[in-house]
Amino acid sequence: MRIIETKRAPNPRRVAIFLAEKGIDVPREERDLMSGDLRQDDFSALNPWQRVPVLVLDDGTAISESVAICRYFEEIHPEPPLFGTGAIGKAEVEMWNRRVELGLFNAVASVFRHLHPKMAHLEVPQVTPWGEANKEKVESELTRLDRRLAESDFVAGASFSIADITALVAIDFMKPAKLAAPEGHAHIMRWYQEVSARPSASA
Amino acid sequence: MRIIETKRAPNPRRVAIFLAEKGIDVPREERDLMSGDLRQDDFSALNPWQRVPVLVLDDGTAISESVAICRYFEEIHPEPPLFGTGAIGKAEVEMWNRRVELGLFNAVASVFRHLHPKMAHLEVPQVTPWGEANKEKVESELTRLDRRLAESDFVAGASFSIADITALVAIDFMKPAKLAAPEGHAHIMRWYQEVSARPSASA
Structure with a gap:
């Protein structure tokens, strides 16, 4: 493979x-x-x-x-489980992964795709007002994620999961999208330092 | 519950x-x-x-x-399986459900949300050029789906799955989005008639 x-x-x-x-x-x-x-x-x-x-x-x-x-x-290769365990646990990971992907991740990607000059030949048409609208969406999604991480060790609960991976990649993608790091969100920053320190983050 | x-x-x-x-x-x-x-x-x-x-x-x-x-x-309640069976089967259902949801379903929804006057108080801001760009995306996604259904009974393969549900709902959502029915796509229409005739379609 x-x-x-x-x-x-x-x-x-x-x-x-x-x-x-x-x-x-x-x-x-x-x-x-x-x-x-x-x-x-x-x-x-x-x-x-x-x-x-x-x-x-x-x-x-x-x-x-x-x-x-x-x-x-x-x-x-089920171990360690990254999609949750049990019916409720699997549903919660799916829910959180989707919230982060359809929310923050897509918003950051839309800013990048619709505003970055390097994307003009790939994203046709680039829709500038859509890129701008997504800058605001990034902010509201970060606020929701920060509230979540105030009450939970990881995005989907007590264990690291695919939802943390999606969130980490979304936040690191803010830099090429020319968005400022979410330093005003203390709970995101606590979590971000932890997940960024895992060896997998540099894979 | x-x-x-x-x-x-x-x-x-x-x-x-x-x-x-x-x-x-x-x-x-x-x-x-x-x-x-x-x-x-x-x-x-x-x-x-x-x-x-x-x-x-x-x-x-x-x-x-x-x-x-x-x-x-x-x-x-695993039966009948609607997320596929076996590692490859589950991955294929997930792939097709995502292709349809992130493609056709989201494009139709974006047309509805960004162009329909009834959505102006919920989708703030409505970005008209984004709604218009998604009309073209609907067409290209329908073309890809039609090609798939030329070679496959159902969206994700030989069995009905959640990917068919997502596609059926997307196509029925074209009407409130004021998009013309995909009558020029013969394979979609063959499949659409079959899945619409299932009792679940009127649930």
Whole structure:
């Protein structure tokens, strides 16, 4: 098996951290999303949505979408559990991962995609007022996340989970999106220092 | 347990169809998202993101995000499986559900939220050029979905799954979003007629 990725892009990083937490090593193959390389026919055949990462299994099956790739590894390598345990625990991790992804992560990504000059040839059309509206959304999502982390060690509860990975990658993605670090949010900063210090954060 | 929902809103409908496919009956409580009722303190305490549906368990645990609610019921009532079976099958359902949700479903919702006059008091700010850009995205997502359904009985493969529910709800949501039905896409229409004829579609 192998993973096709663009190093340093946020979604491939989610999978890289997930695998590092599990202690799984998978060969990586680099393709540069910024150059339009994902629009080549051979890559589109693997993922018609033309995005990285893609996990290619030995039988040729191609799995894209980072959460789907992580789900595959959770199934074949359950320890440590990163999608929660028990019916309620699994639902809570899914809920928190979605809240962070559909909220903060997507808002930061929208600022990057719709305002950064480097994205003009990939995000067509760039919609400047949409990028601006998402700057406000980033703030409201950070406020909600800070309230959560005031009462919980990790995003989804007492244990580190995929929701922490999504939140960590979202916050680190604020820098290329030219958004100021969330230093005014004390609970986020407490949590951020902890999760950033895990060896997986540099995977 | 009970589910708090707004009848006819797309995300509560995803859960309603899912439960009908499982044969599970859960009491429903109506709150009208259009009136701003979800911004009341009692509801915000259940879901700080102020969205329906929310599943409230007997111990008071509140699960929001429709896919997380569905995941809970998949765990406690596995048959028939709607999130796939086996590591590859589960990853493929997750991949397809995400492709449809982050693609078609979100694009249709963005058209509705950013262009419909009825949404002006809820979607602040409405970004008209973003709504317009999503009309084009709906078309490209339909084209990809049509290609998939040319080669597959259901969205995620040979079996009906949560990905079909997400796609069905997205397509039915095109009407309130004032988008024309996808009649030019023959494979989507073949599939649409089949899934619409299931008893769960009217749940």
